[in-house]
Amino acid sequence: MNFKHDIVIVGAGLAGLRAAVECVEEADVAVVSKVLPTRSHSGAAQGGITASIGNEEEDHWEWHMFDTVKGSDYLADQDAVEIMVKDAPRVIYELEHMGVPFSRNKDGKIAQRNFGGHTSEYGKKPVKRACYASDRTGRVVLDTLYDQCLRHRVKFYQEHYVLSLVFEDKKCAGLITYDLSSGELNLIEARAVLLATGGCGRIFKTTSNGFASTGDGLNLAHRAGIPLMDMEFVQFHPTGLYPLGILVSEAARGEGGILRNSLGERFMERYAPTVKDLAARDVVSRAILTEVREGRSFEGGYVHLDLTHLGEKKIIERLWEITSFVRIYLGIDPVYEPIPVYPTCHYLMGGIPTDTDGRVLQDESDAIAQGLYAAGECACVSVHGANRLGCNSLLDTLVFGRRCGMAMKADISKIEHQPVSDEPLEKAKEMLAGLLYHKGYEKIDVVRRNMQSLMMDYCSVFRDEEGLKKELESIRSLKMRFNDVEIVDKGKNFNYELMEAIELGHQLDLAEVILLSALYRKESRGAHFREDFPVRDDTNFLKHTLVFKGQEVRYKPVVITRFQPEARVY
Amino acid sequence: MILKFRIFRYDPEKDDAPYYQSFEIEADPKDRILDCLNRIRAEKDPTLSFRMSCGHGVCGSDGMRINGTSSLACQKLAKDFKESEEVLIEPLQVFRVIKDLVVDMDPFFERYYSVKPYLITRTPPPDTERLQSVEEHRKFEDAIRCILCACCTASCPVNQDKATAGYIGPAALVRAFRYLFDSRDEGREERIALLDNKDGAWGCQTRWMCTKVCPKEIPVTKEIFEIKKRILESKKGKK
Ligand SMILES: Cc1cc2nc3c(=O)[nH]c(=O)nc-3n(C[C@H](O)[C@H](O)[C@H](O)COP(=O)(O)OP(=O)(O)OC[C@H]3O[C@@H](n4cnc5c(N)ncnc54)[C@H](O)[C@@H]3O)c2cc1C
Ligand code: SF4
């Protein structure tokens, strides 16, 4: 079937829905999502959204900006960061007016809490900057935005999987979707296409990300010739529930939780004397794994997150969800016992390069890819640089989702629908038939588990040249094996096996891009730590990596406005 | 441990009627039932279909009947079941089965939307936030845990009974409660008009199944009762 809309948004997480709400009054908008919209992974966000509204103590956007830039290890583009932190208070009030049920303080205002790396007076002490709804902030914001979309009659193509982007005359003119419930292919023509497809944590064995976080949108863009930026920067969150990797929000430390090693020591005092457990995530993750390496962890390689001194009332009120996970999955009650935690793959700082209005950039000269936009975790504006601070991601999705909506609304008056040939649809058909009917013998699950273990072993918190090179070879041979994958299910009705095969193809391509980016960056910055190059090298590497189709690696400069790079200590 | 499963299968594309299929797999006692189902797909039968997303009880995708009780497969662990007995896995009741454990959620979301699940306000918002005390917030705090998994609605005897299937069901009512009791909301009258009928709040016969199965421990029945009370209060107020 063929459909036509002014604007098509891929992804029903916060970035996609915020953009939809922005332009639905003036344009015909459709949202495509491979899961039912409210199942999008934004709903799993726990801790909060940052804004310097100062409801608990003095705060300023300049402090928020400094912390974000320092957190990024000076790789974030400071013009973009400034836009984001200045817009943050408006974002929070706007959500509140839409109905988001934020938790309240005793004055009846929106309550705020501490989060890692957020400080007052440029690093002096932690500041309460994260606005939250208990530990289900993402859930309630996603629900509120979804309801706004329904109210404004946004068209949803739900449980539709986007197979490819359609380009005509170098302009993005729409996309091809596979309807999971019927197995039919559709061409959806559009004057503007927004990719808001989220992250790719599922490339790694241990992750806080949901099953849908396979990075499809990133690779759809890459296959269409768009470079991917800063892909070596993958965040490992320090406190994944051991051994599942499920997130235990930083809110737990924001509320006073303490990390302890097997000797009972509060080891973060040694790694970050000023802010201790509230240092940036890359710092805390490395600290935990250093404790593990030096033999001060518990058997299996984890440490303890201790909340027992907080008291039941506070724990239940502010950390209900994580208390419930810990009780269900480990049979441990965090009110009385410490929680076993270890680092878990959490967030992709890199992504599809965009300008500050979400327009996709196709090379280092910042030339715009007409008709194509990106926002949210799959985009790289870049506001997070080499390491994202907690609660800055939801902010990113909301600020740049909206800006992207505004830009699309403005741009479509200048863009006509491009006539689309039959070719993209035919190609998609061939691709599916190829997957389904060639003779294969490899199993998706086996190839996938191999990839996940490799990425975990050689490309997670600690990296070095030897490991990365070895892994690159292994991933390349896995890609060969992937060509021989067998799909048993030939049906058209919710054929998840077929969908997962396509996802795996994306994951393998992205793994290779991540490895290449990591191999070429011979320094340590933020989440990218090279044991063979353990210090930051601003002379040679204060620049963004771009990996083009065909694996060509190029660079572009970082935008520095207010804060010159300094040594990064917490 | 070895765990045995008996799973409801139905693919209208090729099956004339639903049937049950047995599987046996090796499981770690700490595995989630969702992990077990994925292992069945990986090792035994890749055509088995079910929804999943977050894997830890926050997205609402994998509501299904496990040994007869509506639950989230990602919240149940292998160790809670006996090796000697088959774990019975079936789709949620009330909804049409599309394939295996995948059911048609459209009617569920339509009813959900029918309660106007958004803040209704008439007074223009202030420059900053609308104030709300901690106590006012607490009134509806339980309700915002809802993840729209539909376990409650699927287990409700009123929804299951063909004669009363028009009942909007507990999940929609939980969302209605969330807005009705939000001190910032100014749509009380229209909300009450929507809820004050036999398929609205009065459809509930206080049979507690919803409360029993809710994976987010929401006091569903109590909240429906509060809605009924509020309807009566507002009627009294009018007289
Ligand atoms: C457990 C957890 C907790 C977090 N907590 C916080 C927090 O407290 N604060 C904070 O700031 N950040 C937090 N983050 C990060 C933040 O939640 C995410 O970065 C953010 O929600 C991403 O939103 P998004 O809109 O970009 O994508 P997502 O919400 O991931 O949505 C992606 C969408 O794309 C769709 N999609 C993907 N591929 C396709 C395809 N091929 N075809 C069709 N549709 C497709 C999916 O269906 C989905 O709708 C957390 C992350 C995790 C994992
Ligand atoms: S309490 Fe009401 S809504 Fe809940 S199961 Fe019983 S009849 Fe249904």
Ligand code: SF4
């Ligand atoms: S009330 Fe509970 S059972 Fe019902 S949809 Fe919400 S979370 Fe699920």
Ligand code: FES
């Ligand atoms: S998979 Fe999300 S609730 Fe179970």
